Structure formats: C-alpha cells, structure tokens
Amino acid sequence: MAFKLSNESSPFPEIMGRVCPQDVLCEGDCTLNHRHGAITIGSIEKYITEKGFENGLTIDFPKQKLGKSVAVIGSGPAGLSLATYLLRAGIDVTIYERASRAGGLLTYGIPGFKLDKNVIERRTNLLKKGGLNLKTNIEVGKDISFEDLRKNNDAVFIGIGSTKPKKQIFLTKIANEFIWLWNF
Numbered sequence: 001m002a003f004k005l006s007n008e009s010s011p012f013p014e015i016m017g018r019v020c021p022q023d024v025l026c027e028g029d030c031t032l033n034h035r036h037g038a039i040t041i042g043s044i045e046k047y048i049t050e051k052g053f054e055n056g057l058t059i060d061f062p063k064q065k066l067g068k069s070v071a072v073i074g075s076g077p078a079g080l081s082l083a084t085y086l087l088r089a090g091i092d093v094t095i096y097e098r099a100s101r102a103g104g105l106l107t108y109g110i111p112g113f114k115l116d117k118n119v120i121e122r123r124t125n126l127l128k129k130g131g132l133n134l135k136t137n138i139e140v141g142k143d144i145s146f147e148d149l150r151k152n153n154d155a156v157f158i159g160i161g162s163t164k165p166k167k168q169i170f171l172t173k174i175a176n177e178f179i180w181l182w183n184f
C-alpha cells in the first residue's frame with residue numbers, strides 16, 4: 001500500500017528521495033522543526049520504494065488506450081515525469097532523446113555516488129514495460145523535424161532542459177562586446 005501511494009504521488013520517489021534537497025526545502029521549512037523535527041520524507045520515500053522493488057512490487061499502467069499520442073522531446077526528469085502521467089491516463093507516448101541513454105541530467109549531470117545510474121535505468125525500464133516508446137540517439141531538429149512530430153501526434157512536449165548555463169551566455173556576450181570594442 002505504501003509503495004503504491006508513494007508512486008501515485010510522485011513519478012519516481014526513489015530518485016526524488018535520493019536527489020531532492022529536502023533539507024533546505026520541505027524538511028527544512030517544516031513547522032514541526034520548531035519542536036519535534038521534520039519527518040525525513042526523502043529517506044522514507046527511498047526506503048519504501050526500494051523495499052517494494054526488493055519484494056517484487058511493480059507499477060501497473062492501464063491496458064486500455066484513449067487513442068491519443070504525445071511526442072516528448074527530452075528524457076530528463078521533465079520528460080520522464082510527463083510520460084509517467086500520460087501513460088497512466090492511457091495515452092501513447094514516444095520520447096525522443098538525443099543522448100544514448102535516458103535521464104537527462106539525472107544520467108549525465110548528477111554524479112553516480114549520489115544517484116546510481118541503475119536506479120534511472122530501472123525506472124525507465126518500468127515505463128517501457130508500461131508502453132513507453134523510447135527513441136534514443138535521435139535529435140529533434142536534426143534527425144527528425146519538429147513539424148513531423150506535430151503532424152503525427154496530438155501534442156508535443158518540449159522538455160529539453162537548459163544545456164547552457166546563464167552565466168556562460170552572459171560571459172560570452174561580455175567577451176563579444178569586448179572584442180568588438182578592441183577592434184574598434
């Protein structure tokens with residue numbers, strides 16, 4: 001029951017339990033901190049889900065389909081979350097991911113000692129079992145056009161993250177201005 005509930009209210013509780021900064025967010029701001037100390041929700045989420053998996057529990061997706069399809073660009077937490085909720089609603093989902101593995105920054109940003117990559121793969125495999133069509137090594141805009149996705153689906157979700165940090169863009173702008181002034 002706890003496994004089911006935990007998975008109902010979060011698309012991947014075992015991942016959030018590991019990487020979400022609860023100490024400064026919900027646990028840090030909990031009113032119980034004034035007298036008793038907050039419930040350690042992150043550790044609890046992780047424990048419940050891991051115990052469930054250990055005991056062979058899994059997540060079921062409906063077999064009945066609505067006859068609608070959504071193309072999702074990017075398989076980071078945004079894309080995977082949306083895919084979870086759409087599959088639960090009986091909507092067909094295809095994720096297009098330019099990298100060779102799913103997960104976005106979960107896979108390529110957060111270090112393995114904080115989030116073991118097998119944990120992401122296990123969750124992705126669960127979604128695939130639930131009907132997710134995951135197409136890796138496909139960059140939208142290069143290998144397939146955005147227009148094609150729009151034409152062939154009822155909706156398109158863009159979950160491509162932000163590869164370039166703001167600071168870098170800002171510094172590049174300043175450097176370009178400087179080079180321009182220098183040449184002038």
Ligand SMILES: Cc1cc2nc3c(=O)[nH]c(=O)nc-3n(C[C@H](O)[C@H](O)[C@H](O)COP(=O)(O)OP(=O)(O)OC[C@H]3O[C@@H](n4cnc5c(N)ncnc54)[C@H](O)[C@@H]3O)c2cc1C
Binds near residue numbers: 096099140
């Ligand atoms: C080093 C590092 C550590 C972090 N640690 C934490 C942490 O401990 N806790 C935490 O909560 N957050 C952490 N974050 C932040 C968190 O990882 C991001 O907020 C989150 O991944 C954003 O999710 P997203 O799905 O929007 O984008 P992303 O995770 O960036 O996923 C976007 C995906 O879209 C794909 N994509 C992009 N363009 C295309 C295209 N044209 N066609 C197909 N695919 C495309 C990319 O390959 C990528 O897989 C960390 C980030 C970094 C960089």
